[in-house]
Amino acid sequence: MHDVYLYIAVMAAVTYLIRVLPLTLIRREIRSVTVRSFLYYLPYVTLSVMTFPAILDATNSEWSGLAGLVIAVALAWKGFSLFSVSVAACVLVFAVELFVC
Amino acid sequence: MEQTRGFLDGMRDGIPIALGYFAVSFTLGIACRNIGMSAAQATVMSLTNLTSAGEFAALGIMAAGSSLWEMALSQLVINLRYMLMSCSLSQKMAPDTPLFHRLLVGYGVTDEIFGISVNVPGRLDPRYTYGAVCVAAPSWALGTCLGVVLGNVLPMRLVAALSVALYGMFIAIIVPPARRDRLLGLLILLSMAASWLFARLPIFESISGGMKVIILTVLISGAAAVLFPVHGEAAKAAKTAKDAEGAKSVKDGKDAAEAEDTHA
Numbered sequence: 586m587h588d589v590y591l592y593i594a595v596m597a598a599v600t601y602l603i604r605v606l607p608l609t610l611i612r613r614e615i616r617s618v619t620v621r622s623f624l625y626y627l628p629y630v631t632l633s634v635m636t637f638p639a640i641l642d643a644t645n646s647e648w649s650g651l652a653g654l655v656i657a658v659a660l661a662w663k664g665f666s667l668f669s670v671s672v673a674a675c676v677l678v679f680a681v682e683l684f685v686c
Numbered sequence: 687m688e689q690t691r692g693f694l695d696g697m698r699d700g701i702p703i704a705l706g707y708f709a710v711s712f713t714l715g716i717a718c719r720n721i722g723m724s725a726a727q728a729t730v731m732s733l734t735n736l737t738s739a740g741e742f743a744a745l746g747i748m749a750a751g752s753s754l755w756e757m758a759l760s761q762l763v764i765n766l767r768y769m770l771m772s773c774s775l776s777q778k779m780a781p782d783t784p785l786f787h788r789l790l791v792g793y794g795v796t797d798e799i800f801g802i803s804v805n806v807p808g809r810l811d812p813r814y815t816y817g818a819v820c821v822a823a824p825s826w827a828l829g830t831c832l833g834v835v836l837g838n839v840l841p842m843r844l845v846a847a848l849s850v851a852l853y854g855m856f857i858a859i860i861v862p863p864a865r866r867d868r869l870l871g872l873l874i875l876l877s878m879a880a881s882w883l884f885a886r887l888p889i890f891e892s893i894s895g896g897m898k899v900i901i902l903t904v905l906i907s908g909a910a911a912v913l914f915p916v917h918g919e920a921a922k923a924a925k926t927a928k929d930a931e932g933a934k935s936v937k938d939g940k941d942a943a944e945a946e947d948t949h950a
Contacts, residue, residue: 589727595754596744597734599761600768605792607772613781622911624774628804629863629870630910631767631903632856633877635797638885640853644846657854661861667802671702674854679847 649681691806696817702851703798703818704825709848710738711826712840715833717742721749725834732830736796736823739895740764767899771800778803778810787812794819798852805859869914877906 615621644650653674660670711732718728735741740761747757772795794815799822803815864871884890884898
């Protein structure tokens with residue numbers, strides 16, 4: 586096994602390069618409508634993909650995760666802030682796991 | 687007129703991220719302890735990497751004593767989604783943003799900080815991202831450190847509940863625009879359904895989680911871009927135009943205008 590710090594240096598370098606290259610190399614506005622549209626849709630698609638079904642697996646039971654999902658969608662729909670939506674989901678998950686399953 | 691979001695706004699929006707990070711990094715710390723890492727090593731790893739899936743995967747590689755190449759390759763595959771996010775952010779920042787801001791913002795490209803940064807109205811002021819990083823990154827490092835030092839002291843129920851903070855945040859980002867734009871709403875539902883299939887069907891079992899995110903993101907965003915190109919100057923430019931106009935810069939009016947402009 587290599588020195589742990591060597592491993593850490595390698596992973597940090599790779600991860601940082603992945604993150605910083607597009608930001609530094611793409612300096613001007615992209616003109617292509619297709620590319621712009623792709624980048625416009627990208628955050629919504631990628632965050633959706635990462636949220637579901639992962640939220641069901643993050644909690645101790647799928648049902649509490651589902652409850653968290655439903656309350657978050659409802660409050661976000663109503664226009665509550667990021668912080669309120671997030672905390673409400675946590676509190677509900679905790680309560681459901683404590684009292685129901 | 688709405689101000690651009692600055693450092694303090696970033697800190698405020700960083701709080702739910704910090705909560706979720708603390709919970710996830712605490713379990714990461716426990717995993718670090720299990721493979722025999724010291725608190726210092728684990729904390730340095732978390733501060734320099736700031737990524738959950740990548741760090742969890744790295745533990746397995748270190749424990750197996752695999753080569754550094756293998757480590758590099760695994761991080762590349764698992765974290766490749768950040769490259770897509772970074773592309774997206776490059777268009778969110780003003781084209782004349784100096785290099786040092788780009789280098790610093792790059793450090794903060796995580797799923798969550800990307801999510802809130804790309805969600806600010808108009809252009810991204812790098813200071814907004816810095817505010818979020820200043821709250822979220824220390825929490826990520828501290829959680830990792832405490833996980834190593836303390837081990838299983840936090841009740842798992844609390845950790846599970848806190849880890850939902852991150853998903854709650856994602857939902858708070860994607861749902862409001864879907865309300866104004868039905869196509870976006872459909873796209874979100876479709877993405878979730880596809881993600882569910884990828885996660886649950888045995889034929890996709892061999893594909894890693896990070897790769898699934900990339901495949902689905904490229905396929906679905908790509909198809910949407912081809913089928914429903916966003917004409918005009920789209921969301922961010924619509925915002926700047928409205929700001930310049932000045933007259934109707936009430937938030938709701940602007941949001942509606944953004945949605946209309948999107949699919950002209």
